[in-house]
Amino acid sequence: MKLLFNSLIFLLLFFQLNAQEKSATSLIKTPKSVLDDFMDQRFGMFIHWGPVTLRGTEIGWSRGLGVPTEEYDNLYKQFNPLLFSADAWVKTAKDAGMKYLTITAKHHDGFCLWPTKFSDYNIMSSPYKKDILGELAKACKKYGIKFCVYFTVLDWHDPNYPIHISGAKADPNANMDKFVMTMKNQLEEIITQYDPYMLWFDGNWESPWTPEHAVDVYSFIKKLNPNVIINNRLKSISTNVAAGNDHSILSPTAIGDYATPEQKIGTLNMKDPWETCMTICEQWAWKPNDNMKSLKQCLQTLIKTAGGNGNLLFNVGPQANGQIEERQVKRLKEMGDWLKIYGESIYGTKGGPFVPNETYAATRKAKKLFIHVFERKSATLSLPVLPGIKVNKAYFLKGAKITYTQDTNGSVTLQLPEQLPNADASVIVLELNTNAGDIPV
Numbered sequence: 001m002k003l004l005f006n007s008l009i010f011l012l013l014f015f016q017l018n019a020q021e022k023s024a025t026s027l028i029k030t031p032k033s034v035l036d037d038f039m040d041q042r043f044g045m046f047i048h049w050g051p052v053t054l055r056g057t058e059i060g061w062s063r064g065l066g067v068p069t070e071e072y073d074n075l076y077k078q079f080n081p082l083l084f085s086a087d088a089w090v091k092t093a094k095d096a097g098m099k100y101l102t103i104t105a106k107h108h109d110g111f112c113l114w115p116t117k118f119s120d121y122n123i124m125s126s127p128y129k130k131d132i133l134g135e136l137a138k139a140c141k142k143y144g145i146k147f148c149v150y151f152t153v154l155d156w157h158d159p160n161y162p163i164h165i166s167g168a169k170a171d172p173n174a175n176m177d178k179f180v181m182t183m184k185n186q187l188e189e190i191i192t193q194y195d196p197y198m199l200w201f202d203g204n205w206e207s208p209w210t211p212e213h214a215v216d217v218y219s220f221i222k223k224l225n226p227n228v229i230i231n232n233r234l235k236s237i238s239t240n241v242a243a244g245n246d247h248s249i250l251s252p253t254a255i256g257d258y259a260t261p262e263q264k265i266g267t268l269n270m271k272d273p274w275e276t277c278m279t280i281c282e283q284w285a286w287k288p289n290d291n292m293k294s295l296k297q298c299l300q301t302l303i304k305t306a307g308g309n310g311n312l313l314f315n316v317g318p319q320a321n322g323q324i325e326e327r328q329v330k331r332l333k334e335m336g337d338w339l340k341i342y343g344e345s346i347y348g349t350k351g352g353p354f355v356p357n358e359t360y361a362a363t364r365k366a367k368k369l370f371i372h373v374f375e376r377k378s379a380t381l382s383l384p385v386l387p388g389i390k391v392n393k394a395y396f397l398k399g400a401k402i403t404y405t406q407d408t409n410g411s412v413t414l415q416l417p418e419q420l421p422n423a424d425a426s427v428i429v430l431e432l433n434t435n436a437g438d439i440p441v
């Protein structure tokens, strides 16, 4: 009898999971041409911002854990970023060489940076009373930057979402159906009013959020705009167990277009699109005297990400007054200055064919192979074998010729000058006798 009961349970689970996967596989896919365009952009600005910047603690996570919940939930009454300028933020992104911008429209604390009709907990209830999303969308259009939106599927502030503080038990009086309805209404506002290029979902690891919700919301979005790009954080694996809910890979059961390794550079992957998200400092939201990455760290993160065939979504946390810290603006400008000279080796390239390492990372486009050299460990740099490939020319991008040898099995040895052209990352171009994209990884 017990065996019969267990087999019935197994069959029920099997058919339910099967139904989920079937419904997932029948979802409208983002056109490959749109995804290819996204991956060609290579570099975007991530922005985590909200009333919590008045405390300098982490957005969402410090609510009730560092900042008392009552105090946190009333910060919006003092939030008045009079120095906010969407043009200044977007110009900072453009000057950094960034091609898209992703703003936390709603993070886990539930505060909305646009005048949503479906929650009073929004920017119009603050003293500032201006539509942050609308201003940024307009400025992005003006400067040719693609406007993107971060949206959390967990909202510890909304009484209809069952978990009200990170780690707390689910509230039986909450109403998930109403919560998902509000989410869909808000996503419809965002998609129809601001036309985002990409939606960056987050927060899919808590138990109230199920794969069925993910399929439902994904399908809803695609009916509004089949071309909007969606990351893998509506549903990244077949269960929503937080532990090990690794977003770094695009699992077969994922719902969404690309993987999202966080605070680490993804591994070389020529099959599945991916985008590393990383902070320029340590905290996502602004923090006083936070440690900021050096220019070398920033550039090598971008280059190793591109070398892995991924994008970099690089995060700044603007201050409560609405300004991005001057030192962060300066660091991003330094990245942009490098990209002004060497951007050809990043934008519109493919990663590989070599696995990025501490000495170099490779990208490729047409018959060019770009070798980004991070440091001169010796007078020569030997590259892995390039079977059947002939190097016709070698030179520094925008610079001098390079002496090299290539032996019969195709391995290449470059002679490096005493002084490399750029202390953080020098770019060597190898012009090949064939399309570099065809070289097997």
Ligand code: FHN
Pocket (backbone or CB within 6 Å): 059, 060, 061, 202, 203, 262, 277, 284
């Ligand atoms: O909990 C969030 C965190 O605050 C931040 O938004 C990052 C950005 O990718 N995502 C979640 C942690 O994985």
